[in-house]
Amino acid sequence: MFTARSVLRHSTRAAMAATIAIVAASCGGGGADSITLLAHSSFAISESTLQAFTEETGIEVEILDGGDAGAMLSQAVLTSDNPIADVIYGIDNTFLSRAVSEEITIPYESPLIDGVHDFTRLDLTNRFTPMDYGDVCLQYDRQAIEGDPSALFGDPSLGDRLVVEDPATSSPGLAFLLSTISAFPDTWQDYWRQLRESGVLVVSGWEEAYYGEFSGASDGDRPVVVSYGSSPAAEVVFAVEPIDEPGTGIVEESCFRQVEFAGILDGTGAEDEAKQLIDFMLSTTFQEDIPLNMFVFPALESAQLPQVFIDHAVVAREPRSIDPAEIAANRDRWIDEWTEIVLR
Amino acid sequence: MSKLARAALIGLPLGFLALFYVYPVASIIIEGLAPDGVPDFSPLREVATSGSIRGVLWFTLWQAIASTVLTILAAMPVAYTFARFHFPGKRLLSALLTVPFVMPTVVVAAAFLAIFGSSGYLGIDLSRSIWIILAAHVFYNVAIVVRTVGGLWAHLDPRLEEAARTLGATRWEAFRTVTLPLLSPALLAAASIVFLFTFTSFGVVLILGGLQYATLEVEIYRQTIVFNDLPLAAGLALAQLGAVSSILWAYGRSQRRRSVELSLLPSDSVARPPRTPRQRWAVGAVVAYVWVIALAPLALLVARSFDTGSAGPLAFYEALADTGGSTASVSALEAIGNSLWIAAVATAIATVVGLSAAAVVAYTKGTAARGFDLLLMLPLGTSAVTIGFGMLIALDWPVDLRASVLLIPLAHALVAIPFVVRVSVPVMRSVRPRLREAAATLGAPPGRVWREIDLPIVARALAVSAGFAFAISLGEFGATSFIARPDTPTLPVAIFRLLGRPGALNLGQAMAMSTILMVVTATVILTVDRLRVRDVGDF
Numbered sequence: 001m002f003t004a005r006s007v008l009r010h011s012t013r014a015a016m017a018a019t020i021a022i023v024a025a026s027c028g029g030g031g032a033d034s035i036t037l038l039a040h041s042s043f044a045i046s047e048s049t050l051q052a053f054t055e056e057t058g059i060e061v062e063i064l065d066g067g068d069a070g071a072m073l074s075q076a077v078l079t080s081d082n083p084i085a086d087v088i089y090g091i092d093n094t095f096l097s098r099a100v101s102e103e104i105t106i107p108y109e110s111p112l113i114d115g116v117h118d119f120t121r122l123d124l125t126n127r128f129t130p131m132d133y134g135d136v137c138l139q140y141d142r143q144a145i146e147g148d149p150s151a152l153f154g155d156p157s158l159g160d161r162l163v164v165e166d167p168a169t170s171s172p173g174l175a176f177l178l179s180t181i182s183a184f185p186d187t188w189q190d191y192w193r194q195l196r197e198s199g200v201l202v203v204s205g206w207e208e209a210y211y212g213e214f215s216g217a218s219d220g221d222r223p224v225v226v227s228y229g230s231s232p233a234a235e236v237v238f239a240v241e242p243i244d245e246p247g248t249g250i251v252e253e254s255c256f257r258q259v260e261f262a263g264i265l266d267g268t269g270a271e272d273e274a275k276q277l278i279d280f281m282l283s284t285t286f287q288e289d290i291p292l293n294m295f296v297f298p299a300l301e302s303a304q305l306p307q308v309f310i311d312h313a314v315v316a317r318e319p320r321s322i323d324p325a326e327i328a329a330n331r332d333r334w335i336d337e338w339t340e341i342v343l344r
Numbered sequence: 345m346s347k348l349a350r351a352a353l354i355g356l357p358l359g360f361l362a363l364f365y366v367y368p369v370a371s372i373i374i375e376g377l378a379p380d381g382v383p384d385f386s387p388l389r390e391v392a393t394s395g396s397i398r399g400v401l402w403f404t405l406w407q408a409i410a411s412t413v414l415t416i417l418a419a420m421p422v423a424y425t426f427a428r429f430h431f432p433g434k435r436l437l438s439a440l441l442t443v444p445f446v447m448p449t450v451v452v453a454a455a456f457l458a459i460f461g462s463s464g465y466l467g468i469d470l471s472r473s474i475w476i477i478l479a480a481h482v483f484y485n486v487a488i489v490v491r492t493v494g495g496l497w498a499h500l501d502p503r504l505e506e507a508a509r510t511l512g513a514t515r516w517e518a519f520r521t522v523t524l525p526l527l528s529p530a531l532l533a534a535a536s537i538v539f540l541f542t543f544t545s546f547g548v549v550l551i552l553g554g555l556q557y558a559t560l561e562v563e564i565y566r567q568t569i570v571f572n573d574l575p576l577a578a579g580l581a582l583a584q585l586g587a588v589s590s591i592l593w594a595y596g597r598s599q600r601r602r603s604v605e606l607s608l609l610p611s612d613s614v615a616r617p618p619r620t621p622r623q624r625w626a627v628g629a630v631v632a633y634v635w636v637i638a639l640a641p642l643a644l645l646v647a648r649s650f651d652t653g654s655a656g657p658l659a660f661y662e663a664l665a666d667t668g669g670s671t672a673s674v675s676a677l678e679a680i681g682n683s684l685w686i687a688a689v690a691t692a693i694a695t696v697v698g699l700s701a702a703a704v705v706a707y708t709k710g711t712a713a714r715g716f717d718l719l720l721m722l723p724l725g726t727s728a729v730t731i732g733f734g735m736l737i738a739l740d741w742p743v744d745l746r747a748s749v750l751l752i753p754l755a756h757a758l759v760a761i762p763f764v765v766r767v768s769v770p771v772m773r774s775v776r777p778r779l780r781e782a783a784a785t786l787g788a789p790p791g792r793v794w795r796e797i798d799l800p801i802v803a804r805a806l807a808v809s810a811g812f813a814f815a816i817s818l819g820e821f822g823a824t825s826f827i828a829r830p831d832t833p834t835l836p837v838a839i840f841r842l843l844g845r846p847g848a849l850n851l852g853q854a855m856a857m858s859t860i861l862m863v864v865t866a867t868v869i870l871t872v873d874r875l876r877v878r879d880v881g882d883f
Contacts, residue, residue, distance in 0.1 A: 036747065038828055042844055044672030063671060064747055064828040065837075070569045075828050077572075078375070078737050084747045084828050098572070166555055168570045204550045207450050207843045211851055212457060218851075219458065231846040238847020240655050293670050295845065332571050343555055 034060040035273045038076065038085035038265070040069045044293040045286065053280045059273050069095055069171055076104045076265065083265040086274045089131065089281075093122055093259045093321075094174055097328030100127050105263030108275055112282040116299040120259045122324055128261035129278055134296035135229035135255035135316050136175035138162075139248050141216035144223035152224060153254035154183070156191065159198025163213040163222040166343075168335050169204045171258075176226040177338055178327065179256035182320035192341045202342060216248040229255055230295040233313035237292065246312055255316035260296065349791065357701035357720065357761070360693075364754055365723050368734030369581070375737060376578025387579035397563070401583060404543060404559040407474065411481035411542040412535050418482050418637060419489035419534075425630040426490065427497035430617045437631065438494075439869040441638050442487040442811070443862045446819030447645075448836050449480075449547030450843060451858050455641035456480060456552060472554025480548045485538045486638060488812070492534035492767055493527055495808045498611035500526055526606065529770035536595050537766055540724040543588065560584045564727040581730045588725030592718045606774040608801065642862060649855035660852035664860075671831070674838040676860055683834040683864065687817035690756035694813040695806065697757065698764025705765060706772035717765070723822075724762040731758070732826025749830045759822040760813035767812075771805040772798060811872040818865055835861040 037043075043063065050061050064085050066072030073095050076088055080102065091099045099105070105127045113121075113129060120130035140149055144161075152158055165173030180188045192200075201222060203209045210227055213220035217235075228234075232246035262281060264274040280286055287298035291309050298305075305313075377383055391397050426438055444452070460470040460479060470476040500523065508518040524531075544561045558566075560580060567577040618624045652659040664676040705717045723731065735755065739745040745754075775798050783793045816822075820836040833841065835857060842854035 041840070042672075044670050047669050047671060050671065063831050065831065066828045067825060071826060072828075074569055074572065074733070075736055075826075078733060079740075079746070082740050082744075084736070168566060169550065202555055204555060205450070208453065208551055210846060211843060212454055217846065217848070218454075219463075221463065227846065234846040234850075235848070238845065238849040240652055240659060240848045240852060293672070335570070 033058060034062060035087065035268075035270050035277060036062045036064055036085040037277070038064045038066050038072060038088045040072050040090035041065055041067055042294060043089055046289050046293060049286055049289045052285055053277070056280070057273070057276050059276065061277065066090075073099055073104075077102050080104050080266065083267045085265055086268040086270050087262060087277050088265055089260070089262040091128060091261045091263070092171070093257075093261075093324050094171070094178065094327050094331065096122060096128060096259075096261060096324040099261075099263075100125060101328070103127075104266060106266045106271070108264050108278060110275075110279050110282055112279055112300075115282065115301055117301050119257070119321075120299045122259060123261065128263045129282065130299040131260050131262045131281055132290050132294065132296040132299055133257060133259040135250075135257055135314065135319055136172045136179070136226065137229045137255040137314065137316070138176075138251040139214075139216070139225050139227040139231050140251060141214070141223040142247055142249055144215055145249075149249055149251050150253050152251050154191070156194030157198045158224060159195045159200040161222060162195065162224045163201040163203060163209045163220070164226045165206055165209050166202055166204050167338055170206055172206050172226050172228065174331075174335070175256040175258055176254070177334060178322050179254055179320040181334065182256065182322050183253075189337065189341055192338060196342050200342065224251075228295065229314040229316065230291075230297075230309070233308050233311070234295050236308055236312050250314040252314060252316045255314070255319045257316070257319035257321045258296075259299070353700045354704050354716075357697045357704070358716070360697045360761075361719060361723075364735070364739075364758055365726075365731070366719075368738040369585075369726060369730055370734075371738040372574075372730055372734035373578045373581055376574040376576075376581075379574070384575065387575040388582065390576060391579040391583050397580070397583075400558050400560055400563050401587065403557060404561075405587065407477060407481075407557075407559070408539050408543040408545075411478055411485070411545075412539045414478055415482045415485045415538050416489055416531070416535060419486045419493070421630055422486070422634055423490045423494035423497055425627055426494045427500075427611075428502070428615055429623070429627050430615045431627050431631070433631075435870065435873055436866075437634060438490070439866045439873060440642075441490055441634060442815055442869045443642060443865050444483050444638055445485070445487050445812075446815050446836075446861060446865045447642070447858065448819075448839055449551050451645060451839060451854070452480065452483070452641060453547075453551045455644045456483075458644055459641060472552070472556070474553075474557070477545075477548055477553045477557065480552050481538075481542045481545065483638060483641065484548070485541055488538055488541075489531075489534040491808055491811070492537075493530045495767075495804065496527060496530040496608075496770070497523075498614055499608035499804075500606070500614065501609050502614055529773070530767075532595065532598065533766040533770055536592070536721070537724065537763060539591070540588065540721065540762070543725055544584075544727060546728065560587075561727050561729075565729050568729050568733065577729070581727055584725065584727060584730075585722065588722060589718060592721050592725070593714070596714050596717055605776045608774065645855055646859050646862070649852065649859045652852060660849070660856035663849060663853050664856055672841055674833040674841065676838075676857065679833055679835045679838040679857065680860065680864060682832045683818055683836075683861075686753045686756065686832070686834060687814045687868075689750075690753035690760060690817035691810050691813040693753060693757035694760035694764050695810055698761040698809065698813075699768060699802070699806065701761065702765045702768035702772060706769045717769075720765050721762045723758045728823045729826050731755070732823035735823060735827055747828055747830055749832050751827055752824050752829065752832065753817065755823045755827065756817035756821060757813070760809075760816045763812045763816070764806075764809040767809040768802060768805040772802055775801055807872055807875045811869050814868050814872065815865060818861070818868070835864065 054060055066075050069090055069092055073091060100123060107126045109126045110129055116130050120133055138152055140152060164176060167174040167177040180191055184191050201213060203213065209225050211218050213222045214225035215221055215223045229250050232248050232250060235246040235248060236243060262278060264271065264278065268274050282300060284303060287300040287303040290296060290298045291306055297315060377385065377387065426434060456476060457464065457471055459465050460476050462469045462471055505518045505522050508522045545559055546561045549557050549559050549562055560583065564577050564580045567573045567580060618627045649660055650657045701720050705713055735751065736746055745751050779797050780793050783797055788796065820834060839854050839857045842850045842857060
């Protein structure tokens with residue numbers, strides 16, 4: 001039977017156990033046979049792939065979930081005196097300049113770097129090594145959109161059919177704002193004013209937009225959403241019952257290219273091991289495992305894509321892009337301006 | 345109390361808070377205001393003079409007050425009914441009422457919009473308005489008031505109120521002049537917690553409020569993570585601390601004035617089955633009302649977890665059994681296991697630290713004790729970003745806890761300790777000193793007096809607060825979203841991962857995982873309630 005006394009006794013024991021565990025945790029750890037990878041929340045790879053690395057090198061990889069890319073970068077900057085990990089994965093081109101100028105990573109030129117797509121080589125200092133890329137695009141519900149979908153991008157009357165994410169709180173939201181700035185460098189403010197007038201819906205994150213408002217994936221009534229070029233492929237892979245064709249399409253003209261990078265954190269005690277991990281992450285084994293885990297494309301040009309990606313995932317032939325240095329210099333101002341135009 | 349025991353009672357909570365709250369928060373604020381060792385107070389000037397920041401502060405304050413008042417109004421009839429009547433399914437209903445408390449906002453938001461949204465069942469569109477924010481705050485927090493106030497109410501001698509009625513008081517007068525003053529310590533305790541929760545509201549405001557509203561919490565997040573403006577974030581964090589401290593100081597005064605010694609009765613002798621048709625009708629109405637305010641949104645989520653189209657109704661649950669072989673995929677069992685052990689450790693820490701602190705607060709007078717009380721509450725009123733990033737820069741010495749899995753239950757305990765303290769202090773103060781004196785006269789040493797007299801009574805408060813501590817951890821409250829987390833996915837983390845990907849199967853699995861979180865929470869609360877019922881038989 002539970003009595004007050006037994007409850008108290010058990011709680012005391014649990015607390016003591018916790019204290020012992022804290023002490024024990026502080027004594028172990030830290031050997032070079034294990035390294036820590038700080039990654040954003042979307043990071044995923046097959047267990048068997050990491051296992052292959054461990055078998056090859058004898059190094060175990062522990063993964064730390066750093067939240068979204070912005071929060072992860074803040075964590076890395078704040079802990080730069082004494083890093084919490086050895087390698088960081090998932091800094092994208094919208095954060096790249098800041099990450100480079102904060103010097104949180106050390107330069108490393110992997111012998112495999114020549115194998116990546118040219119357009120991913122955005123950091124010439126080699127502090128960051130490209131790992132994957134993907135497009136943020138307008139995605140539409142095939143059942144609700146008739147006519148030529150390419151006309152959707154730039155259509156000022158799209159507002160009442162469109163849901164977007166706030167660029168201040170969402171990485172796809174920021175990418176789409178950058179896409180409009182890249183496509184309409186002088187008139188993007190007017191474009192957003194018109195979208196606001198025609199009733200554009202802004203939500204805080206991709207989950208709320210896609211699973212809350214987008215008619216192609218929820219009970220919502222917005223047939224166009226800012227999402228990923230690989231979404232249709234994911235819809236086929238994660239269908240409840242097997243389907244051949246996704247119910248959604250991608251507006252290629254709207255796509256903004258995102259490239260994600262990894263780097264070796266300055267101050268790591270395991271530089272050699274970290275280099276081995278970077279090399280491994282550029283290998284065919286790791287790169288070909290990326291698409292079906294993270295739903296982005298491998299940076300390695302020679303990596304084979306899974307069939308469902310070839311059939312249903314979109315990579316824009318001429319994606320929108322802005323130089324990372326220009327993004328870093330203007331990011332806050334653009335977000336503020338956008339907020340004034342669309343939300344205030 | 346011996347000097348040694350006293351020192352331990354004060355030292356434990358003080359040491360815990362100094363290490364896991366004061367040190368991290370001070371570190372991040374100093375990092376913001378004096379990055380190179382030279383203090384620069386211009387961000388403070390900006391906070392004090394900027395009109396838009398004043399607007400944010402004002403909104404944060406009034407929506408928290410409005411939410412607290414509405415939550416109390418919504419909760420009191422429920423607390424009364426639960427305290428005074430026995431009816432079938434009462435214990436289950438009471439446990440289910442706590443479930444909303446742990447649900448991730450992004451999941452609840454979908455259900456809320458299905459009810460209050462543009463094409464919702466209510467037929468009125470409250471989406472992206474202040475009303476839906478207030479409704480969500482009531483939905484989330486009603487259980488705090490029902491359980492804290494109801495817990496005391498269930499043990500109040502109904503004869504007190506009956507005596508007042510016999511003397512000619514109306515029902516309302518008897519409530520207002522007899523029952524309400526007796527309940528007020530518990531009511532104020534619950535109100536202070538609801539206030540702090542809604543004062544630091546983040547997800548509800550961001551997701552349901554539709555971006556035109558911002559609390560200080562949202563603004564600190566934006567300045568820290570989006571604009572990387574640590575100085576301004578530090579200024580805002582100080583403003584938040586200042587506002588919370590002054591409100592808590594005022595609260596501490598009123599709470600002390602109101603503490604009353606009570607003769608409490610076992611709840612079994614207080615509650616009866618509804619007898620008159622009027623009572624039956626009232627109980628029925630309250631039960632229906634609980635279903636509507638708290639359980640309709642949850643029922644919707646459960647329904648969605650079985651809505652698989654033509655696949656079998658359990659398809660989403662079956663998919664959860666599959667671990668998939670990816671570093672990001674989590675089986676339901678693994679998530680349940682992680683959630684439970686983390687919550688158990690967090691509850692143990694919060695209970696031990698919180699009870700020691702409550703004993704100090706309850707039995708000590710003077711300004712120092714009030715300051716200590718205030719310090720204990722502050723973590724609940726401090727931004728999760730401030731605490732999380734503070735831990736990240738501070739906790740690497742003498743042992744590096746920053747990437748340790750133990751930081752997760754420690755961060756949860758920080759939020760749970762104020763609960764334990766607030767729920768326990770009024771109950772500890774209600775113990776009549778005469779009982780203690782009698783025991784001492786009979787030769788019992790002080791430790792034994794506490795064990796024999798106070799503990800059985802405090803045990804009830806302990807069960808209520810342990811239930812909440814568990815729920816806080818199950819719901820992943822506090823700073824854990826902002827620390828770098830080692831790979832120990834709990835149920836909410838697993839839900840976020842599933843919702844982070846396109847595809848109908850992912851959404852369905854997220855709904856199934858949410859349903860599992862509800863069942864786990866309800867089971868834990870039912871178990872804790874059982875502890876409580878047996879203990880009360882002792883006195």
